[in-house]
Amino acid sequence: MTRAIMIQGAGSNVGKSMLVAGLARAFVRQGLRVAPFKPQNMSNNAAVTVDGGEIGRAQALQARAARRDPVVDMNPVLLKPESERGAQVIVQGRRTGTLKARDYAREKPRLMQAVLDSFRRLCDGCDLVLVEGAGSPAEINLRTGDIANMGFAEAANVPVVLVGDIDRGGVIAQLVGTHAVLPPADRDRIRAFAINKFRGDPTLFDEGLVAIADRTGWPSLGVLPWFDGAWRLPAEDIMDIRSHAGDGLKVAVPRLRRIANFDDLDPLNADPSVDVLIVQPGQPLPGDADLVLIPGSKATIADLADFRSQGWDIDLAAHVRRGGHVMGICGGYQMLGRVIADPDGIEGAPQTVDGLGLLDVSTVMTPEKHLSLDSATYLPTGDALRGYEIHVGRTEGPDTARPWLRIDGRPHGAQSADGRVRGGYLHGLFAADGFRARYLSELGHAGPSYRFEAGVEDALDALADHLERHIDLPRLLSLAAPPKV
Incomplete structure (x- = not known):
């Protein structure tokens, strides 16, 4: 019973x-x-x-x-x-x-x-x-x-x-x-x-x-x-993601007002050799970050306006000029493009806004929400990973001809010509130990490997x-x- x-x-x-x-x-x-x-x-x-x-x-x-x-x-x-x-x-x-x-x-x-x-x-x-x-x-x-x-x-x-x-x-x-x-x-x-x-x-x-x-x-x-x-457990609230200092690779994450699906940060936050800095409103993006990670958003256009109001667009452009790396996931991916169009008013009044222009792609918001559990491959190394998609919007453009993932047999994501700016819709990818180690090594990370999923079980x-x-x-x-x- x-x-x-x-x-x-x-x-x-x-x-x-x-x-x-x-x-x-x-x-x-x-x-x-x-x-x-x-x-x-x-x-x-x-x-x-x-x-x-x-x-x-x-x-x-x-x-x-x-x-x-x-x-x-x-x-x-x-x-x-x-x-x-x-x-x-x-x-x-x-x-x-x-x-x-x-x-x-x-x-x-x-x-x-x-x-x-x-x-x-x-x-x-x-x-x-x-x-x-x-x-x-x-x-x-x-x-x-x-x-x-x-x-x-x-x-x-x-x-x-x-x-x-x-x-x-x-x-x-x-x-x-x-x-x-x-x-x-x-x-x-x-x-x-x-x-x-x-x-x-x-x-x-x-x-x-x-x-x-x-x-x-x-x-x-x-x-x-x-x-x-x-x-060591996935955080329920963004306030539970700790900024912690150390000598490892530094990942800066701007705290979006409507941040969503930030579980992408959990494996990075749990890795003792990675320093995660949650950048609060009113603070600049740090000049010494190795990676700026722009997470998902429940209201991409509104959060993009807030991003600009904080001056983070200027900080991000300077970070790229210094040779820094950028990754945008889901809403962060949409922000990195040239244009975000919302003709049906999915996020409010119908409008079209300029993106950050770091990827040559454009996004059109669509009424249908895409939900899927995905098997993927990291194309540069062949590492397998699993993740999920949960988003509205369709993103297309020349930089999608440089995908860095394959999801269920189809190319996915976009990257700049030098590969330092990347975006995609797949959440949960950093939970894959192999991918995380390979990607961070491209950024100069030389710390010991960390087994995230095993750490959650423990x-x-x-x-x-x-x-x-x-x-x-x-x-x-x-x-x-x-x-x-």
């Missing part, structure tokens, strides 16, 4: 996604068939699934932790912000439109049915479904029509574990305050609590656990110390070990119950 348990947070960024990944790996090692589920996610960092849709990348990592292929039912509603007030709405892997926040609230009853349908399908063939909430259930102003936290837990009859983040301070107030503001029925769905991100000796918080339990009636599942291996196992040492997993599992599906 399938059982389910929901991990909710007393605030955003308490570590729910990582906890679900660690729990998935821990319980699958016990022989259970485990699946992750997040009713609603908001992220521009998406993954392409084996069934041809897209979900939040955090759920793809959780699926990997559970040793399952990611499918759209693991994250049936994905919101991808396109502006300060509007987001593209992905339902069961497919774009259904763009809505403003106020309009989205009216769509929640319809979306709840899609959420429950996906949850029902996911439960088939599973022993345990680990459900991740979004934000905090204490946001009671959002409770009406909620599909992300207690609204889903009520509809599917799933018990809840509440997690607090002690690293931010005020964790007792986080948990006790949540208890105080929740309506009784929601409060009663919480069966236990846990503390995450403790630095130092966890026994120093014993009195804090007692204070929380006395004021809420919820039992404690334990205090989880800070997990030092988290940096980190997931280490995270599961960490949870087994510090959290009462038998008790947590005993709290899981058959859902109402």
Whole structure:
């Protein structure tokens, strides 16, 4: 019989996604068939699934932790912000439109049915479904029509574990305050609590656990110390990509306002001999960078305008004159061309804008979104790699006659005559150890090889070990119950 348990947070960024990944790996090692589920996610960092849709990348990592292929039912509603007030709405892997926040609230009853349908399908063939909430259930102003936290837990009859983040301070107030503001029925769905991100000796918080339990009636599942291996796992948020200094090859990445699918940075960030510098707005692109990597964007034309407003176009031109290398991926590839045309107003008002002009290509935005999982070959060396495409737009021009990839038998990408500026739509290519080593060696990288995928697996196992040492997993599992599906 399938059982389910929901991990909710007393605030955003308490570590729910990582906890679900660690729990998935821990319980699958016990022989259970485990699946992750997040009713609603908001992220521009998406993954392409084996069934041809897209979900939040955090759920793809959780699926990997559970040793399952990611499918759209693991994250049936994905919101991808396109502006300060509007987001593209992905339902069961497919774009259904763009809505403003106020309009989205009216769509929640319809979306709840899609959420429950996906949850029902996911439960088939599973022993345990680990459900991740979004934000905090204490946001009671959002409770009406909620599909992300207690609204889903009520509809599917799933018990809840509440997690607090002690690293931010005020964790007792986080948990006790949540208890105080929740309506009784929601409060009663919480069966236990846990503390995450403790630095130092966890026994120093014993009195804090007692204070929380006395004021809420919820039992404690334990205090989880800070997990030092988290940096080896793919980041859910761009803020989790660390700029780190050292003596290795330097990769500069401009922080686009609407940066998307930045998992391309994870393997570089994890490589101890590569220095990744996230260049924040207001900062210049560094003059000593070996590579400037322009990542994907959810709104290419708007981010290109921001790129110019920061003066990064001038910095990038100087970088190229000095002999530096540039790579643009997806939206970054489109920016490197001569022209971006949006005749149908995909990204706003119909318009045509000049690109950065470093590649002799032009892009036309098209209504259809391209989603695919790809097998590719790096043409200069023959190294094989796998990745994915997730984009709107078609790019053509003379520099595409110099492809540097072959995807499923067809040439892909474009490069300048000297090969120092390259662009393409394939995400995930740096995860291939062979390609990454060959490409970086062309830039002068002479550091030791780093096995990224093996490092992710090692980190997931280490995270599961960490949870087994510090959290009462038998008790947590005993709290899981058959859902109402």
